[in-house]
Amino acid sequence: MTELLTAAQMRAIEQAAIESGNVAGLELMERAGQGAVGAILAEWPELGVGEHRVVVLCGPGNNGGDGFVIARLLKEAGWEVDVSLYGDAGNLPPDAKVNYERWAAMGAIRAYRIDPPPLVDDYLKLPDRFDLLIDAVFGSGLTRPFTGLFTIIALGRERLTEAGVKCVAVDVPSGLCADSGRVLGCVIPADLTVTFHRQKVGHFLNQGPEVSTKISVADIGIEGSPRSRVGAVGGCPAAPGDAIQLVETPRQLDKFNGHKYSHGHALILSGGVGKGGAARLSARGALRIGAGAVTIGCPPAALIENAAQLTAIMLTAVKDVYALNDILKDDRINALCLGPGFGVGDREKALLAAVLEHRSPGRDPGPQPAGQSQGPGSRPGLRRIVLDADVLSLLAQDESLFAKLHKDCVLTPHGGEFARLFPDIAERLNQPASTGPAYSKVDATRDAAKRSGCVILFKGPDTVIADPSGRCSINAAVYERSAHWLATAGSGDVLAGFITGLLARGFDPMHAAKAGAWLHTECARSFGPGLIAEDLPEELPKVFRTLGL
Numbered sequence: 413m414t415e416l417l418t419a420a421q422m423r424a425i426e427q428a429a430i431e432s433g434n435v436a437g438l439e440l441m442e443r444a445g446q447g448a449v450g451a452i453l454a455e456w457p458e459l460g461v462g463e464h465r466v467v468v469l470c471g472p473g474n475n476g477g478d479g480f481v482i483a484r485l486l487k488e489a490g491w492e493v494d495v496s497l498y499g500d501a502g503n504l505p506p507d508a509k510v511n512y513e514r515w516a517a518m519g520a521i522r523a524y525r526i527d528p529p530p531l532v533d534d535y536l537k538l539p540d541r542f543d544l545l546i547d548a549v550f551g552s553g554l555t556r557p558f559t560g561l562f563t564i565i566a567l568g569r570e571r572l573t574e575a576g577v578k579c580v581a582v583d584v585p586s587g588l589c590a591d592s593g594r595v596l597g598c599v600i601p602a603d604l605t606v607t608f609h610r611q612k613v614g615h616f617l618n619q620g621p622e623v624s625t626k627i628s629v630a631d632i633g634i635e636g637s638p639r640s641r642v643g644a645v646g647g648c649p650a651a652p653g654d655a656i657q658l659v660e661t662p663r664q665l666d667k668f669n670g671h672k673y674s675h676g677h678a679l680i681l682s683g684g685v686g687k688g689g690a691a692r693l694s695a696r697g698a699l700r701i702g703a704g705a706v707t708i709g710c711p712p713a714a715l716i717e718n719a720a721q722l723t724a725i726m727l728t729a730v731k732d733v734y735a736l737n738d739i740l741k742d743d744r745i746n747a748l749c750l751g752p753g754f755g756v757g758d759r760e761k762a763l764l765a766a767v768l769e770h771r772s773p774g775r776d777p778g779p780q781p782a783g784q785s786q787g788p789g790s791r792p793g794l795r796r797i798v799l800d801a802d803v804l805s806l807l808a809q810d811e812s813l814f815a816k817l818h819k820d821c822v823l824t825p826h827g828g829e830f831a832r833l834f835p836d837i838a839e840r841l842n843q844p845a846s847t848g849p850a851y852s853k854v855d856a857t858r859d860a861a862k863r864s865g866c867v868i869l870f871k872g873p874d875t876v877i878a879d880p881s882g883r884c885s886i887n888a889a890v891y892e893r894s895a896h897w898l899a900t901a902g903s904g905d906v907l908a909g910f911i912t913g914l915l916a917r918g919f920d921p922m923h924a925a926k927a928g929a930w931l932h933t934e935c936a937r938s939f940g941p942g943l944i945a946e947d948l949p950e951e952l953p954k955v956f957r958t959l960g961l
């Protein structure tokens with residue numbers, strides 16, 4: 413799996429590499445500059461031939477230092493180079509200062525004050541024609557809103573695009589918070605963003621993808637740093653092997669000799685007459701993803717409607733809590749899904765309370781080691797449950813229900829549902845960002861998981877998944893994984909079904925949420941535009957075949 417870093421984690425890794433004595437900070441800056449130039453020429457090979465002109469905008473920190481290295485390397489390669497410094501040369505950090513001086517021995521530097529901001533006219537002294545703009549103003553050290561001179565650059569971005577100027581952000585587009593993907597003040601959107609060692613969390617959240625546009629990761633030779641895995645946020649699988657590891661059946665499940673119930677039995681509770689479509693989508697998702705058996709439990713009046721629509725999926729009447737408890741005596745039912753099309757009446761509230769309180773017979777083996785799964789049916793005690801849609805509204809309205817949540821629950825809110833469940837956390841997340849690093853969707857999801865004691869999957873193109881221990885992962889449907897056509901009615905219901913099916917197969921809640929979200933996006937990408945929710949489960953066999961499963 414890829415790992416995504418915050419600015420502080422990246423600094424700690426860099427520091428550890430320097431303290432190990434293997435590499436100096438100045439050398440890392442040189443490698444960063446070389447990496448950026450290499451990525452630019454790989455992206456636009458035409459810039460490697462003929463005469464070209466670059467404008468390099470350097471800031472007051474080490475991001476600016478990278479800019480001076482890039483200026484020097486391009487000048488040595490025969491480019492015409494214009495360099496500006498936004499800040500005071502006397503206050504540059506040591507490595508940036510060295511590279512400032514190296515550049516100063518080769519070419520001119522136009523300097524602009526940060527405080528008070530320079531005049532608009534100063535900015536307008538750009539060359540008439542240039543091919544490339546290097547944005548090395550602010551990187552991971554952005555602490556406050558970006559204003560002043562470079563607001564004008566941001567506003568003038570369209571003009572640069574029209575003129576055919578390519579804009580490259582060093583590490584992150586200036587103005588973008590590397591931890592949260594939120595814009596502080598204004599931002600310089602890039603055509604290409606070259607980052608170092610690892611992608612940063614902010615590249616994937618919020619506005620990160622929109623303004624970073626395309627990410628290239630330059631290796632600066634600090635692989636294997638001992639701190640490189642501490643607290644990192646998981647990204648999407650980087651290689652086919654990682655993807656297979658994410659979605660394959662947990663080891664405990666005997667996939668060669670099993671019968672249908674050894675692949676788990678999922679129970680999806682549905683709403684009343686005319687409301688069953690959402691639960692049927694979930695059920696189809698659970699069955700296609702490999703649950704051995706799936707049953708829909710609906711009010712008696714909705715039986716005929718459901719029966720007319722279902723074949724492989726079983727059907728049972730769930731009139732009330734008594735009926736439900738009777739069904740749950742069957743210990744093979746090891747995963748439940750409540751919410752899609754469920755309703756918010758008294759019956760539904762009572763069923764939710766019963767499900768959250770239910771203990772299957774036998775001894776609860778207690779907490780399992782992180783990341784380990786038990787085979788389906790082998791874990792008496794709490795039922796694994798996906799809670800979505802209407803049930804999230806019920807939980808938001810009733811504190812006593814919320815208090816019953818436990819570690820085997822997965823909550824799958826979209827933004828609106830999240831705000832109803834965790835209004836204070838959502839308010840903090842939605843406040844304009846005024847200091848960096850800003851509170852992020854990762855922070856918010858971790859806080860929500862801790863408060864509720866269960867796994868939270870906070871939906872969106874930047875779906876964030878966290879558990880109460882702080883483990884966190886982003887399923888980003890952005891950049892080359894973009895699948896905006898997933899925003900279609902019912903696609904969330906299918907996701908809830910995918911996760912339920914994986915729980916039934918024996919995945920632990922965090923693993924099921926991660927794998928379900930990843931497969932959901934893969935199905936959408938595989939199908940392509942025109943997708944409707946019904947297509948998602950039907951695309952799974954193709955996605956599995958592509959993985960060689």
Ligand SMILES: NC(=O)C1=CN([C@@H]2O[C@H](COP(=O)(O)OP(=O)(O)OC[C@H]3O[C@@H](n4cnc5c(N)ncnc54)[C@H](OP(=O)(O)O)[C@@H]3O)[C@@H](O)[C@H]2O)[C@@H](O)CC1
Binds near residue numbers: 426441549552558608
């Ligand atoms: N870590 C690594 O491994 C490697 C890191 N490398 C590079 O270093 C970069 C990080 O460098 P960095 O920490 O010096 O931060 P950077 O973004 O240059 O700016 C800090 C300065 O900006 C100032 N400032 C902040 N916001 C402001 C605002 N709105 N308006 C005005 N001023 C503002 C801030 O001032 P302060 O808040 O301290 O008053 C401080 O002076 C990283 O992105 C990468 O490119 C590479 O060389 C390879 C190895």
Ligand SMILES: Nc1ncnc2c1ncn2[C@@H]1O[C@H](COP(=O)(O)OP(=O)(O)O)[C@@H](O)[C@H]1O
Binds near residue numbers: 826895907
């Ligand atoms: N622009 C987008 N790109 C990728 N995925 C998206 C986008 N918008 C929404 N999604 C995904 O689509 C699903 C929508 O779920 P939800 O909001 O519950 O819709 P519904 O209630 O209609 O099923 C979620 O998995 C979400 O992450």
Ligand SMILES: [K+]
Binds near residue numbers: 581
């Ligand atoms: K930058």
